[in-house]
Amino acid sequence: MISDASQPPQGGSGDYPDTLQTILDSLDALVYVSDLETYELLYLNAYGRQLWGEPQGRKCWQVLQAGQAGPCSFCTNDRLVDDQGHPTGVYVWEFQNTDNQRWYQCRDLALRWTDGRLVRLEVAIDITDRKETEEQLRRAVALAEARANTDELTGLNNRRAFFALGEQATQQALRNGHPLSLIMFDLDHFKQINDSYGHAIGDRVLQNVATKVDSMARDADVLGRIGGEEFAILMYNTDTDESSHLAERLRQAIAASTIEAAGQTLGCTASFGIAAAHGRPISLEHLLSEADHAMYRAKSRGRNRVETAGRPSS
Numbered sequence: 596m597i598s599d600a601s602q603p604p605q606g607g608s609g610d611y612p613d614t615l616q617t618i619l620d621s622l623d624a625l626v627y628v629s630d631l632e633t634y635e636l637l638y639l640n641a642y643g644r645q646l647w648g649e650p651q652g653r654k655c656w657q658v659l660q661a662g663q664a665g666p667c668s669f670c671t672n673d674r675l676v677d678d679q680g681h682p683t684g685v686y687v688w689e690f691q692n693t694d695n696q697r698w699y700q701c702r703d704l705a706l707r708w709t710d711g712r713l714v715r716l717e718v719a720i721d722i723t724d725r726k727e728t729e730e731q732l733r734r735a736v737a738l739a740e741a742r743a744n745t746d747e748l749t750g751l752n753n754r755r756a757f758f759a760l761g762e763q764a765t766q767q768a769l770r771n772g773h774p775l776s777l778i779m780f781d782l783d784h785f786k787q788i789n790d791s792y793g794h795a796i797g798d799r800v801l802q803n804v805a806t807k808v809d810s811m812a813r814d815a816d817v818l819g820r821i822g823g824e825e826f827a828i829l830m831y832n833t834d835t836d837e838s839s840h841l842a843e844r845l846r847q848a849i850a851a852s853t854i855e856a857a858g859q860t861l862g863c864t865a866s867f868g869i870a871a872a873h874g875r876p877i878s879l880e881h882l883l884s885e886a887d888h889a890m891y892r893a894k895s896r897g898r899n900r901v902e903t904a905g906r907p908s909s
């Protein structure tokens with residue numbers, strides 16, 4: 596349409612056929628034309644003039660964007676022509692305007708202007724509302740996913756997430772021939788805390804323990820609350836010496852840690868079981884079962900201790 600015009604329109608002047616001018620000016624979309632080489636803004640419809648004023652021979656990056664000292668780094672001009680300088684067709688993209696911060700879906704096209712030079716025609720519609728809805732949806736999905744994987748009380752991975760992440764880490768360790776070990780622990784006589792002080796205070800004890808685990812484990816470890824008062828730490832690339840060391844430090848930290856509740860200072864201890872893959876093609880399930888047996892050995896040998904699968908008790 597525009598390339599057929601006898602004169603390039605000059606942003607609302609009367610030298611363009613009235614009806615076409617009216618159509619362009621009544622669009623709820625930005626339409627502009629700029630010189631592909633010099634960036635001079637040759638045409639701006641009413642939508643654009645209302646937002647950015649008259650072009651007055653200025654360049655597109657001076658009028659339509661903010662803070663540009665030269666052609667915009669995100670300019671799509673080079674996508675609109677091929678190596679020989681021939682127009683390549685419509686290029687569609689989405690972009691947040693640097694001046695008014697609105698999001699636009701832009702349809703860009705190189706074409707010959709009335710005087711033969713190559714120009715860029717852009718038709719851009721405001722998609723800010725759609726972008727905001729998409730962003731809200733993305734956040735809601737991320738939140739729902741996080742909630743589905745997180746233990747509400749402690750903020751650690753829940754059992755489901757622990758197994759999902761743990762399975763990945765186990766497979767990876769087996770594939771790469773890396774050591775893998777697992778610490779499991781269960782609070783001692785926790786029922787007594789609930790029975791004596793109530794469930795809410797029991798919850799605070801669980802939160803306190805979770806905070807300790809979280810602060811002492813490494814970022815790469817997979818932590819989880821896998822049962823009521825049962826926790827697990829899967830340690831990638833770690834042998835039993837290292838996991839025993841962490842378990843012992845954790846045991847001591849939990850035993851030394853207290854909370855103030857009901858006018859009293861409350862503490863608890865935990866019993867630990869450790870198992871390691873030792874290069875065996877072992878499943879996470881199997882590893883957990885070995886750690887569980889070791890943990891029950893710790894319970895039966897007096898609690899508040901660490902036992903390792905396949906090693907005699909010390």
Ligand SMILES: Nc1nc2c(ncn2[C@@H]2O[C@H](COP(=O)(O)OP(=O)(O)OP(=O)(O)O)[C@@H](O)[C@H]2O)c(=O)[nH]1
Nearest residue numbers: 781782783784785786787789794795797798823824
């Ligand atoms: N406060 C609270 N208690 C929980 C939660 N989940 C499980 N429990 C309690 O944890 C207690 C576990 O009791 P038991 O399995 O008998 O174990 P225990 O008393 O710790 O004894 P041992 O494991 O043998 O040392 C029960 O009283 C459960 O109600 C929870 O989310 N919050």
